[in-house]
Every structure is written in structure tokens, then in C-alpha cells.
Amino acid sequence: MKGRVALITGASRGIGAATAELFKKAGARVLTPSRSELDLSDNSSIERYISSVEDSIDILVNNAGINFLAGLEELDQEVLGQTLQVNLVAPLILTQLVAKKMKANRYGRVVNISSIWSVVAKERRLAYAASKSAMNGVTRTLAIELGEHGILVNAIAPGYVNTELTSQNNSPEQIQLISNSIPLHRLAEPAEIAEMAVFLCSEKNSYMTGQVLVVDGGYVCR
Numbered sequence: 001m002k003g004r005v006a007l008i009t010g011a012s013r014g015i016g017a018a019t020a021e022l023f024k025k026a027g028a029r030v031l032t033p034s035r036s037e038l039d040l041s042d043n044s045s046i047e048r049y050i051s052s053v054e055d056s057i058d059i060l061v062n063n064a065g066i067n068f069l070a071g072l073e074e075l076d077q078e079v080l081g082q083t084l085q086v087n088l089v090a091p092l093i094l095t096q097l098v099a100k101k102m103k104a105n106r107y108g109r110v111v112n113i114s115s116i117w118s119v120v121a122k123e124r125r126l127a128y129a130a131s132k133s134a135m136n137g138v139t140r141t142l143a144i145e146l147g148e149h150g151i152l153v154n155a156i157a158p159g160y161v162n163t164e165l166t167s168q169n170n171s172p173e174q175i176q177l178i179s180n181s182i183p184l185h186r187l188a189e190p191a192e193i194a195e196m197a198v199f200l201c202s203e204k205n206s207y208m209t210g211q212v213l214v215v216d217g218g219y220v221c222r
Contacts, residue, residue, distance in 0.1 A: 006060070007098065009062055011032035018189075022195065031057070041082065046090060059109045059201045062112045062113060066083055067083075114156060114157040117132055139154065143210030153209055159187075162188065
């Protein structure tokens with residue numbers, strides 16, 4: 001990745017932070033804007049940020065996301081709207097904007113961080129599952145539209161990862177039960193997901209595009 005410019009959203013912690021660290025080690029110049037610089041809930045903020053970046057962005061990792069737990073009776077328009085905006089609309093707009101220069105350069109790598117809840121189901125994940133399932137469709141469609149321009153678009157669907165978000169949504173007892181249900185008997189570490197992102201965005205990946213790669217320790221195979 002030496003000489004490449006990579007934009008990673010949600011890089012202050014978890015998978016995003018691990019990805020940023022590995023990208024830097026691989027030689028990329030990494031952009032990790034704070035929320036005050038790039039507010040994914042505000043489309044005008046997205047446009048302002050991208051217009052402020054002088055260099056061409058070669059790599060985009062749409063990692064930032066939110067996950068409000070709500071079942072059918074709990075779900076309201078605000079939760080649904082916020083989730084779809086941050087998890088789906090913002091990444092799509094970012095891709096739309098950075099793809100312009102990627103096309104001109106005939107090179108680009110886009111990785112969308114999806115979720116196993118786009119593949120299998122769990123209660124109270126309605127808005128989150130909807131946003132991530134839609135992102136899988138976006139990934140496949142963009143792979144077709146952008147392929148002729150030398151731009152590869154893929155998604156990673158992590159299972160349970162040892163992050164703050166997982167701890168917020170699950171008690172220690174629940175996390176232990178979850179670990180026991182995973183064939184590898186543990187949660188993934190953020191760096192393990194980041195390693196997959198590094199491969200997809202590196203020169204080693206020259207032909208894989210339009211794929212949703214499930215990285216879950218075998219959870220969906222149960």
C-alpha cells in the first residue's frame with residue numbers, strides 16, 4: 001500500500017482503529033477523520049470533508065456504524081432513520097464521491113464492513129440487519145458498475161468481535177455463552193478483521209470483487 005491514501009471511517013476504536021494501524025504499517029497514508037470533521041449523519045458534512053481532501057483517495061473502508069437494539073414493537077422512525085443514514089446512506093455517498101477520482105486514476109479499493117446479521121438473524125437487530133443486508137447488495141452492485149474502472153468493491157461480515165460495541169450490547173454472561181456457541185470458542189479480535197481488510201485493499205488482491213466475506217469463527221455454520 002506504499003504511497004496509497006486510505007480513508008477509514010470510525011477509526012477511533014475497535015475494527016477501525018486496528019485497520020488504520022495495519023494500513024499504516026503497510027505504507028499507506030491513512031485519513032481517520034473525527035466526527036467533528038466528518039459527521040456521517042449529515043450528508044453536507046460528508047461532501048465538505050471529501051472536497052477538503054486534496055489528494056486522491058485510493059482506498060475507502062466504510063467501517064463506522066451504529067447498532068440500536070430494537071424489536072418490531074420498539075422500532076421507531078428515528079432509530080430506523082439514523083441507522084440507515086449512518087450504516088448505508090453515508091457509506092454510499094462517500095463511495096460515490098471518492099469513486100470520481102478513482103475512476104480517473106483507474107484504481108481503487110472499497111471495503112464495506114457488513115455483519116453476520118446480514119446473513120443470519122437475531123432478535124432486536126431489525127434496523128441494523130436491514131442496513132447491513134442492503135450494504136451487501138450495494139457492494140455487489142458497485143462491483144459491477146466500477147469494475148471496468150479498475151475499482152474493486154468487497155464487504156467483510158464479521159461475527160462477534162471483542163469491541164466496546166459488543167460489550168455494550170451483551171452482558172459478560174451473554175458474551176461467555178456466545179463464545180461457547182462459536183466453533184472456535186472465542187470472539188474475534190479487531191486485528192483479525194483488519195487483516196482481511198488489508199488483503200482486500202492491497203496489491204495482493206487483484207481479482208476478488210463483489211464478495212461478502214464472512215469472518216465469524218464458524219458461527220453461521222452451526
